[in-house]
Amino acid sequence: MNTLITRGIQALMVAVLIGAATFAMMRALPGDAAYRIAAGRYGYDNVDTAAADAVRDELGLGGPALPAFLSWLGDLLRLDFGTSLVTGNPVIEEIGHQLGASMALAGVAVLLSLVLGPPLGILAGLRPGGVLDRLLLVVSTGLKAVPQFLMALILILILSVQFRLLPAAGHGEARHFILPALALALGLAAVNARIARDAMARIGAMPFYSFAQWKGLSPHQTLWRHGLRNVSVPLLTYLGLQFVTLVEGVVVVEAVFGWPGIGHALVHAIFSRDVPMVQGTALCLGLSFVLINAVIDVLTQRIDPRRAT
């Protein structure tokens, strides 16, 4: 219960921080935001003073700062994100569109990393110091040093430019998932594997684990009954913390592969100074981090009741 309250406070602080940051962004924009927004709406060739003034009046871009900030925060806390300055559609609708695409990509990436990483890590952890363990250490250290955009670049060069196996960009078919998801998943899998390996090595060395084998369980049964559940706790906690890295990766990888998701939208919104969109997408990302970690808090307490106290 206590953890949920902490998460609630965290969510509130996230909202206030993003409100303040986007408000500052709106106020401190270099140049006249009205012109920028008008350019985004009508195209760069059709901007004149009349169009900019119309935008200024419509959006109330003049006026003192403090009341504007308070009403800004008020709107935010009532979950009223307003409308996109560029398209004129409500921000909620726009995000609803993009969130699905991003979640699909992130979900596939996490699944892929879970298929690749932890099994290898557990195998390595069962024999600490073995060939597999040492090999895994080298490979995962190397993979961790490759940022997602570089991974995306390498995958595009090898798989789609050189061998023409997969499309480098696009959205809609299953094969379009492979490259962006792989670019995200390899880095995650590298760390997943290390966490699983450490947890497995630690648990495998504990007396209760050896006892399970002495009393006659096969190595397979021991792992299945006593190993996996214990390994899953640090793995889950870690996945929650890793969500931020995943989101960052999603922002970059979506931009590289032209994936029509929330990260792509965010980069575009920042480019065209579409502050309500920036606010909406940022809030959405921040709150989903808090939500996912709250779920993970509850889950880990279910899996390992000792942590509830």
Place this chain on the structure above:
Amino acid sequence: MSDAVMIPRPAGHATRWIGATLVATVLVFSLIGPLAVPGDPFAQSLMKALSGPEPGAPLGYDHLGRSIFHRLAHALRLSPAIAIAAVLSAGLAGLVLGTVAAARGGWTDRILTTLADALLALPGLLLVLIVLAILPGTAFGFWAGLSLVLWVEFFRLTRAATREVLVSPAVQATRLLGFGPIYIFRTHIWPEIAPMMLTAAAFGTATAIMAIAALGFVHVGMRAPTPELGLMMVELLPYWREAPMALLSPVIATFALLLSLTLLAGSRET
């Protein structure tokens, strides 16, 4: 909350040495290289576009006929300089605020922790992007944005370690003997957190360099014609078939830099 994942492992001496050597190599290349082979990273000569190495340009020329060697050396000064500046200011802020939060406790602690937790929930790249949009000047914006992102890690480490040290009998004895807070910090707290700080600093530098390159790669970071690692890659990407080495040099340099910093940091899980 996250005690289960903090599994301290002794960092291998050998890997740290390899990391340090690799960092030194990259730095020597960027600092000494242009002195050994003088040249201008901005000078264009379209006649030489994408041509191979020659004595004046050991790594060949890019699509605008600029020496890749000199652009790479320039880029390898720029990103680490911004990254180190950001890590220094973030480390200082995190150290001071973390110590204050641990020492004062109460509301000071609660407010700072809540703020740090909230920042932790936001993707770092997002914050950097917003700060870049607010502040004038890309390098300055990167420094400010990255400092804002990186201080949280230093803060959390310092606060956790300092809280433990402050309730130890050694500190109580020091207090009873009448020593002040600065003495306690110097003799009890700093030796405890200094090794952690070094690891966190190496990770922070790697994170910062990665962020600068990633944003350059998607065209929202440094602006052309500034030589920057991510920007160089995306500029040279269309010429992969004609000049693979031109694209590979920034790729290899970035990988070497990040790998060396990861090795230098030693193993640590968060």
